[in-house]
Each structure stands twice: as C-alpha cells, then as structure tokens.
Amino acid sequence: MSQWKLAEGLEAEVAALFGDLDRVFALQGDWITGDPLSEVLRVEHRGVRYYVKRYWAAGKGLRRWIGRPRVKAEWQNLKHFANWGISTAPLVGWGMERRVGAFHRGALITRELAGTVDMAVMALQHDPRLADPHWVDGVSRQLARATRTLHDHHFAHNDLKWRNLLVDQAGRLFLIDCPTGTFWWGPFLRYRVIKDLACLDKVAKYHLTRSQRLRFYLQYQGRQRLNAADKRQVLRIVKFFEGRE
Numbered sequence: 001m002s003q004w005k006l007a008e009g010l011e012a013e014v015a016a017l018f019g020d021l022d023r024v025f026a027l028q029g030d031w032i033t034g035d036p037l038s039e040v041l042r043v044e045h046r047g048v049r050y051y052v053k054r055y056w057a058a059g060k061g062l063r064r065w066i067g068r069p070r071v072k073a074e075w076q077n078l079k080h081f082a083n084w085g086i087s088t089a090p091l092v093g094w095g096m097e098r099r100v101g102a103f104h105r106g107a108l109i110t111r112e113l114a115g116t117v118d119m120a121v122m123a124l125q126h127d128p129r130l131a132d133p134h135w136v137d138g139v140s141r142q143l144a145r146a147t148r149t150l151h152d153h154h155f156a157h158n159d160l161k162w163r164n165l166l167v168d169q170a171g172r173l174f175l176i177d178c179p180t181g182t183f184w185w186g187p188f189l190r191y192r193v194i195k196d197l198a199c200l201d202k203v204a205k206y207h208l209t210r211s212q213r214l215r216f217y218l219q220y221q222g223r224q225r226l227n228a229a230d231k232r233q234v235l236r237i238v239k240f241f242e243g244r245e
Contacts, residue, residue: 004095017045018052018093024107027052037070042112049112050092056105071096071106074179078110084153086146087174089113113166113174120163123207130207135171140212142173144219147196150181156192157181162203194233198240205238 004020018024029043029052038055055071068076075094082088089110096106122130129135143165150157157164158180166174184192197220204213217234218224226234 002095002097004093006093007091010092014045014092017043018050018109021095021097021105021107024052024093024109025054025105049114051089051110051112052107053109054105054107055096057103069096069103069106070179071108073182074177075108077178077181078108078176080153080155081175081178084149086149087172089174089176110176113168113176116166116168116174118163119165119167120161120203122167123162123203129171133212136208136212137215138171139167139173140216141219143200144216146173146175147200148220148222151189151193151196154183154185154189155181156184156189157196157199158192160196160199162200194236194240197237201237202241 002021004024006015006018010018017027027041027043029041032040032042032051034040037057038053041052041054043050043052053071053074055069057070071094075091078088078091082090089112091108092111093109094107097104117127121127147157147160157175157178159178160175164175164177166176168174197217200216201213204216214226214234217230217237218226221230223230
C-alpha cells in the first residue's frame with residue numbers, strides 16, 4: 001500500500017514531477033549525502049531547487065520492525081515545527097509504501113530555503129557574522145525562542161546541531177532535518193532538554209564568547225539572571241559531552 005501526498009497550491013509541472021513514489025524514486029539530480037537508510041538528492045526545476053530525501057529502510061534498531069518509520073517521523077516533525085511557528089523548510093511532498101504490512105520505501109521533498117547557509121559551515125569558514133555581536137544576538141534570540149517552543153511542547157529535537165540551523169542573508173533562522181525528534185515527559189524530557197542545549201553549546205563554546213553563551217541560556221529561560229536551579233542546569237549542559245569529544 002502506497003500513500004503519497006503533495007502540498008497544496010503547487011504548480012502543475014511541479015505536481016507532475018513529484019506526482020507519486022515511483023516518479024520520486026526515478027528522479028535524478030545532484031547527490032548530496034547518504035547513509036545505509038537514505039539518500040538526499042538536489043533536483044532543480046525552472047530555477048527552483050528541491051531536496052529529495054529517499055528512504056529504503058524504516059530506521060535503526062527496533063524501528064526497523066515497530067514504531068514510526070524514520071521518514072514519517074521526519075515529515076511529521078517538520079509539520080510540528082510549522083504549526084508551532086518555527087521557521088523550517090517547506091514540505092512539498094511526503095509519503096511511504098508498505099508491502100505485506102512492512103515498510104518498503106518512503107520519501108519527503110522540501111523546497112530549498114534560498115540564500116541560506118548552515119551554521120556549521122559558517123563556523124568552519126570563520127564567517128565574520130559570528131564576530132558581529134548584533135547579528136549573534138538576533139540569531140540567538142530566535143534560536144532561544146524556537147528551542148523553548150520545542151521543549152514547552154515536551155518535544156526534543158535530539159540532533160540540535162549547528163549543521164541543522166540555517167540562516168539567510170537577513171539573519172532569519174530556520175530549523176531543519178529532525179528525523180529522530182519526538183515527545184518526552186518527566187526525567188526523560190529533562191535529559192533530552194539538556195542534550196539539545198549541550199549540542200548547541202558544543203560548537204558555540206569555540207566560536208562565541210562566554211557572555212553570549214550565557215545570554216542565550218537566559219533568553220531560553222526568559223530570565224535576566226541565573227537562579228540556583230539554572231546554575232545546576234548550566235553545569236549539566238557544559239559537562240554533557242565531557243570525555244566524549
């Protein structure tokens with residue numbers, strides 16, 4: 001059984017290009033990346049680029065047999081982001097196919113966020129914007145608000161790294177690529193919250209000042225200064241990857 005959906009309002013040519021899973025899996029384009037579960041292609045049509053992520057396995061471990069396939073988790077999470085007011089890549093098409101009840105293949109397509117760069121690339125290239133306090137503060141506030149929104153919904157990204165943060169020339173921030181994010185509660189959520197914040201700080205500690213990192217945390221908490229609980233939390237964050245780098 002195959003289920004495939006397209007976003008509303010697509011041009012007829014785009015809808016035809018991505019019309020069903022057979023056509024999506026027959027597409028050719030620029031190969032971007034891949035792993036044992038999936039691959040990403042970039043396809044251009046009339047000057048617009050689309051990213052096509054194709055899966056031929058449901059996921060790792062138990063997800064191969066039970067639970068949400070990874071591709072479904074990814075498109076559902078992007079929809080959550082949009083519903084919560086978090087800027088992300090617009091979905092163009094999504095769906096999957098099962099055979100004899102088991103996952104067979106699936107795909108999702110997003111439209112390119114033109115003029116953006118991921119923040120991991122900025123860090124590697126020592127982008128001068130990272131040395132601009134005003135620019136950093138603007139992005140920090142957006143990221144703090146988006147991260148807090150995720151966590152207020154009991155949702156953890158689980159891969160909140162700089163490579164999954166895009167910024168455009170106007171300094172607008174977008175969150176992308178979230179196939180392993182999901183909902184948590186109680187101590188499980190608290191652990192995942194720390195992991196999300198630690199993932200962000202893992203690169204930030206090499207490219208931002210200590211004051212900028214602290215200011216991000218305060219923006220995330222919506223406070224002007226740290227209280228005793230915050231200090232304990234900050235300590236857990238900075239020690240999270242200790243010995244694992």
